[in-house]
Amino acid sequence: MIEVDEIDVSYGNIQVLWDLSMYVSEEDNVVAIVGPNGAGKSTLLDVISGLHPIDDGDVSLWGENINSLTPSDIVKQGFVHVSEKRNLFGEMTVRENLEMGAYTQRDELENTLNEVYELFPILEERADQRASSMSGGQQQMLALGRGLMAQPRILALDEPSEGLAPQITERVFEKIQEISEDVTVLLVEQHVNEALAMADRAYLLENGRIVEEDTGAGLLESDHVTAAYL
Known part of the structure; x- marks a missing residue:
């Protein structure tokens, strides 16, 4: 579904991703990318989303090179990115x-809206409420719901637990697990234990490079991951 092949990425003269390769397959429900702050995890999602250019290498979705596609074209391909912001x-x-999330799927708006309301009942209850007046947890549910309105085949989530209380974080992870039953989730997350526990496969990214790749359970047992992040 996704193939990232030996990409180099920079911000000006500062290189942030080095010879990075990774993939997401049809069999994956959740693929996690974990690592410290500043490792390049969010940049990787920005690259796949078409939000940041590549210096070298290739990114493909379903076998089609997307290096030159716009972000809106990539959404139409089925890849939707929910930013940490x-x-x-x-x-x-x-x-x-x-409704704004459904701009590529207007014909299916009402059906998809009902599906999102079923997954997140609070959004139906607060349908007429301004987004800015919602709590942090409710806003995160709205961000997830808006991403699903585009009917993605892959939903990329960047730090979905950012700034949330532990109890709310637990609920968000439960919803992500539920979403992954129908949509492949590419998850970037600081809560390493929770992310790896739900991941079919996972990558450890440090200093702009993939340093370990395994099943989620395999990385949980890694001495390096345990010592550095758990």
């Missing part, structure tokens, strides 16, 4: 935010 339209209502 959420990027909600604060003065718009919950429903209006969800």
Whole structure:
């Protein structure tokens, strides 16, 4: 579904990803990318989303090279990225935010909206509420729901637990697990234990390089991961 082949990525004169390769297959429900702050995890998602250029290497979705595609073209290909910033339209209502997520799937809007409301009942209850007036956990649910409105084949989530209380974080992970039953999830997450526990496969990214790759359970047993992150 995704193939990243030996990419180099920079910000100006500073290189942040080095000869990085990874993939997501049809058999994966959750693929986790873990590592310390500043390792390049968010940059990797930005690259796949078309938000940041590649210096060298290739990125493909379903066998098609997407190096030159725009972010909107990549959404139409079925790859949807929910940023850690959420990027909600604060003065718009919950429903209006969800409708914005369906800009590539207008014909299916009502059906998809009902599916999102079934997954996140709080969004239906607060449909007419401004997004900016919601709690952090509710805003994260809205960001996830808006991403699903585009009917993705792969949903990339960047730090979905960022800034949330532990109890809310647990609920968010439960929802991600539920989403992964129907949509492949590419998960970047600081909560290493929780991310690896739900991952079919996982990558450890440090200093812009993949340093370990294994099943989620395999990385949980890695001496390096245990010592550095658990």
